[in-house]
Amino acid sequence: MIGIDWGSKFIKACRVSAKTDGRYIVYASMISADDKNGDREESPLLLKNKVNTLLRQMRIKNHDAFLSAGGSSLLARDFSLPKMAAENIGGAVMIEAENSIFETLDDMYCDYEVISDSGEKMDILFIAYPKEQINHMLDSFSQSELEILGITADNMALVNCFLTFDEKRALSSSVVLVNIGHEVSNIAIIDKGRLKFIRNVAFGGLDVTKEIAAAYEVDVNTAEQIKRQPEFWESIGFNVRNILKKSSSNLLEAIFRSMEHSVSRQKIGKIDKILLTGGGAILRGIDDFVYETLGISTQKWNPLASGDIIGAVDKEKGFFIPVALGLAVQKGEKSNV
Numbered sequence: 001m002i003g004i005d006w007g008s009k010f011i012k013a014c015r016v017s018a019k020t021d022g023r024y025i026v027y028a029s030m031i032s033a034d035d036k037n038g039d040r041e042e043s044p045l046l047l048k049n050k051v052n053t054l055l056r057q058m059r060i061k062n063h064d065a066f067l068s069a070g071g072s073s074l075l076a077r078d079f080s081l082p083k084m085a086a087e088n089i090g091g092a093v094m095i096e097a098e099n100s101i102f103e104t105l106d107d108m109y110c111d112y113e114v115i116s117d118s119g120e121k122m123d124i125l126f127i128a129y130p131k132e133q134i135n136h137m138l139d140s141f142s143q144s145e146l147e148i149l150g151i152t153a154d155n156m157a158l159v160n161c162f163l164t165f166d167e168k169r170a171l172s173s174s175v176v177l178v179n180i181g182h183e184v185s186n187i188a189i190i191d192k193g194r195l196k197f198i199r200n201v202a203f204g205g206l207d208v209t210k211e212i213a214a215a216y217e218v219d220v221n222t223a224e225q226i227k228r229q230p231e232f233w234e235s236i237g238f239n240v241r242n243i244l245k246k247s248s249s250n251l252l253e254a255i256f257r258s259m260e261h262s263v264s265r266q267k268i269g270k271i272d273k274i275l276l277t278g279g280g281a282i283l284r285g286i287d288d289f290v291y292e293t294l295g296i297s298t299q300k301w302n303p304l305a306s307g308d309i310i311g312a313v314d315k316e317k318g319f320f321i322p323v324a325l326g327l328a329v330q331k332g333e334k335s336n337v
Contacts, residue, residue, distance in 0.1 A: 002065040003157070003327025004051070004146070006137065008040055008204075009033055009182035009279070012317075013054040014324040024165075024329075025311040026304065028321050029057040044143040051144040065146040066327040067137060070154035071184050075108065075128040076198045077101060078265065080121045089114070089122070097126050107131050113156075115195055125195065127153055152330060154179065154186045154323050155198035158277075161326030162190065165306040173272040176255060177301070179322055180280030182206050185251055186323075189262045189271075197262045201254035203247075205280035211247035212238075230284040240285040241292075252293055259296070275301035277322050 005012040010030045017025040031050050035041040041050060055063070079100060081092050093112045098105060108128040116123040134151055141148060158179050163170050171193040179186040183204040189197040205227075213223035216236075226238065233240065259271050274296050276287055281300050291298040303309075303325055304318030 001149075001328050001330065002055075002060060002063065002146070003068075003324040003330070004054075004065050004141075005068050005154070005157075005321070005324040005327065006140075007033055007181055008184075010320060011050055011054065012321045012324040013051075013058060014321055014328040015058055015060055016325070016328045018329075019310070023308045023310050026309050026313045026325065026328075027058040027060070027311075028304075028313055028317050028324070029054045030317060030320055042140060044140050047140055048143040048145075051141070051146060055145070063145050063147050064149055066149055066157075066330055067141070067151045068154045068157050068323050068327055069129050069134060069137065069151050070181070070186060070200060070323075071133075072200055072202050073130050073133055074153055074155070074198075074200050075101070075103065076153075076155075077126045078115070078123060078197060079126070080123050083117060083120050083122055089124075093124055093126060096124070097128075101128075109134055113195065125198065127156075127198075129153070152327060153198070155188045155200070156195075157323045157326035157330065158186055159188045159190060159195050159198075159326070160330055161303050161322045162188075162275075162301075163193065164326070164329050165303045165308060166301070174268050174270065176259060176271055176274045176296075178251075178255060178274060178276050178278075178281075180204060180251070180276060180278035180286075182279065185254070185278065185280070187254060187258050189258060189268070191262070191268045196268060197258055199254060199258055201250055203251040203254070205283070207247045207250075208243060208280070208283065211243050215243065215246075227283065240283065241289055244286060244289045248289075252290070255290070256294060271296055274298040277301045277303070277319055279320050282319050 003014045011033045012030045015027040033040050041047050079096055108130055110128045113125045114122050115125050158177055174191045177188045181204045183206050185201050185203050187199050209223045212226055213220050262268050287298045287300050302318035303322050304315040
């Protein structure tokens with residue numbers, strides 16, 4: 001199985017081989033998603049060339065793949081239903097979703113997950129994504145050699161990665177996973193191995209870069225270089241905390257509201273930790289800033305740092321590939337969008 005995460009900055013691909021001793025060999029590669037104008041490549045023919053490059057780099061012959069869908073178009077809601085037979089859940093979920101969501105669902109692909117079923121009720125996580133965007137994604141990859149088995153929400157793949165490669169911590173604590181991408185961040189809350197809540201927020205590394213550009217009156221490319229070279233920050237008087245304070249209010253509010261919702265609605269006792277991953281999490285000091293602002297223990301999370309992963313995989317790619325990695329260990333029979 002290949003996991004493909006088609007981000008706004010990079011296309012990331014992963015393949016995972018499970019060993020009999022419970023460890024994994026991970027093959028991972030990434031390539032720029034940009035076209036010659038610096039925008040995300042949308043041409044099916046040129047996208048095919050990028051995908052083929054990734055496949056050659058990982059020496060992949062089996063082209064069965066899962067894609068992921070993210071961005072601000074993801075619609076996620078949680079609600080409760082009376083306990084019922086499995087064959088009746090789907091219809092009841094759609095009725096409840098149509099009654100509680102003000103957007104039409106006719107133009108969206110929908111799915112759901114039972115996140116708890118204790119007592120006389122079931123807690124449901126409902127997910128929907130615009131058909132137009134899913135169909136566009138499938139059309140874009142139509143010229144590639146990939147056999148697309150399904151499309152999964154970024155958040156669900158992120159959770160799958162955490163449960164697979166950090167199982168001990170996933171089962172023993174309540175964690176907020178935050179995958180900081182180039183333009184959008186994925187949030188997922190897991191309580192002792194059970195998914196409780198997901199949402200996306202319009203914040204990414206690009207917001208930080210733009211704030212640096214505005215503060216220093218430089219172009220975006222120069223600002224990106226400043227962001228990536230902390231060894232020069234002191235010499236130019238760069239204060240990452242001030243930059244984050246001005247650029248990350250969307251992210252901080254989304255994390256706080258997600259925790260507040262989960263503690264009150266899902267009856268989580270407390271949040272133990274916030275884990276930051278994604279390319280945007282590489283920024284030096286962002287974990288300290290989140291901790292100082294929200295008061296919750298915050299760490300960076302690189303899934304490739306797991307002791308269960310062996311082989312020559314470049315572990316520096318770990319922050320970029322949690323979604324692709326989660327897709328690569330997914331079962332092939334179901335799509336979560």
